[in-house]
Each structure stands twice: as structure tokens, then as C-alpha cells.
Amino acid sequence: MTQSSGDFTAMFRDLSQRHGLACTHQRQVIYQALVTAKDHPTPEAIYESVRARIPSISLGTVYKNIKTFLEAGMLNEVSLHHGSLRLDARLEPHHHLVCRVCRNIVDLDEPDVAPASYTGRLPRGFRLERQNVEFIGICASCAKQQSSLTT
Ligand SMILES: [Zn+2]
Ligand SMILES: [Zn+2]
Structure with a gap:
């Protein structure tokens, strides 16, 4: 499945709107990294891939946005009892x-x-x-x- 970044922007804007979140560039980059990673990544792995596009971003900011996505229902935790947080953007x-x-x-x-x-x-x-x-x-x-x- 190939998806141009224009499609992703529209999809993300729509999804954010439905979940009552403001759609910022930073959030979009983080969410795109979550959707692209097919291996149920850890927040640290997402941080590494987001840093390639936003070098100034901090791990704390990535954590904060991941928490926001989880609370908004745009992201799921794979398992709540395996110790490390694994993320799943496949809804x-x-x-x-x-x-x-x-x-x-x-x-x-x-x-x-x-x-x-x-x-x-x-x-x-x-x-x-x-x-x-x-x-x-x-x-x-x-x-x-x-x-x-x-x-
Ligand atoms: Zn194995
Ligand atoms: Zn999954």
C-alpha cells in the first residue's frame, strides 16, 4: 500500500478531528511514524524515527503525544501487562x-x-x-x- 503524504495529511486531519484533537505538524509526524511502523514499536523506537524528521524533538514530547493519542483512542497499547509499552496504530x-x-x-x-x-x-x-x-x-x-x- 503506497500512500502519498498528501493523503496522509488529509487522513490525519480527519482522524484528529473525529477524536477532538488539534492537528499539529509535530503530532502528524509522530502519528505517521506510528502508522508506518508495522512492528508494534516502543515509544523509544518512534522517537528515533521522528528525530530523523524533527531533530529538535525531545523524548518527553514524543511520550506526551503518544499518551494523548492513547487517551484519544487513536492508538492502542498492545498489551498492558508485558512491562514495556508497545504501540499499535492499527485501529x-x-x-x-x-x-x-x-x-x-x-x-x-x-x-x-x-x-x-x-x-x-x-x-x-x-x-x-x-x-x-x-x-x-x-x-x-x-x-x-x-x-x-x-x-
Ligand atoms: Zn522470537
Ligand atoms: Zn497489532
Whole structure:
């Protein structure tokens, strides 16, 4: 999928508007880095790629904007309990394949997973916002490395 930067600007302006955020150049560059990174990046990785375009930006500013995107619902945290923050700008429902060794995260499309639905009763007052299934395992390159260590 190729997307010209003009398309991205229009898309970002529209998305920001729908989520009630002011659309600034800085935010646009940060969000573009998030959308372009397909590997569920850490905030630090986003900072590195944004710095190539805005050399004067600070890590604190990148963190602050990422938090703003998360709060506005324009960005999701992949997992809230793995210790390090991993970001996901793909907003349509999907699931994740997670390597427990290298922490690589790969998207699984929603239709490839039997619908995850909770049929029990949610604890009182809990408001469900999204659901996502994590498949934990070992990726091919880690498995290869492990078997070469043991043999
Ligand atoms: Zn791995
Ligand atoms: Zn994802």
C-alpha cells in the first residue's frame, strides 16, 4: 500500500478531528511514524524515527503525544501487562501472535480467529472497550536459535 503524504495529511486531519484533537505538524509526524511502523514499536523506537524528521524533538514530547493519542483512542497499547509499552496504530479489531523470547508481535486478522466473545457476566461496573486475543509462542528465528543451542 503506497500512500502519498498528501493523503496522509488529509487522513490525519480527519482522524484528529473525529477524536477532538488539534492537528499539529509535530503530532502528524509522530502519528505517521506510528502508522508506518508495522512492528508494534516502543515509544523509544518512534522517537528515533521522528528525530530523523524533527531533530529538535525531545523524548518527553514524543511520550506526551503518544499518551494523548492513547487517551484519544487513536492508538492502542498492545498489551498492558508485558512491562514495556508497545504501540499499535492499527485501529481495526485484530489479534496478536507474540514471541515470548524476542517479544516480536505479529498481527493476526480478525477473520482468521474464531470470534472472541465473552459470554459470562462481566464484573459489575466493568465497561468493555475492546477485546483482543494473544497467542503466545516462539517465532521461527528464536526457535531456530534455541535448537542450535541445545544440539
Ligand atoms: Zn522470537
Ligand atoms: Zn497489532
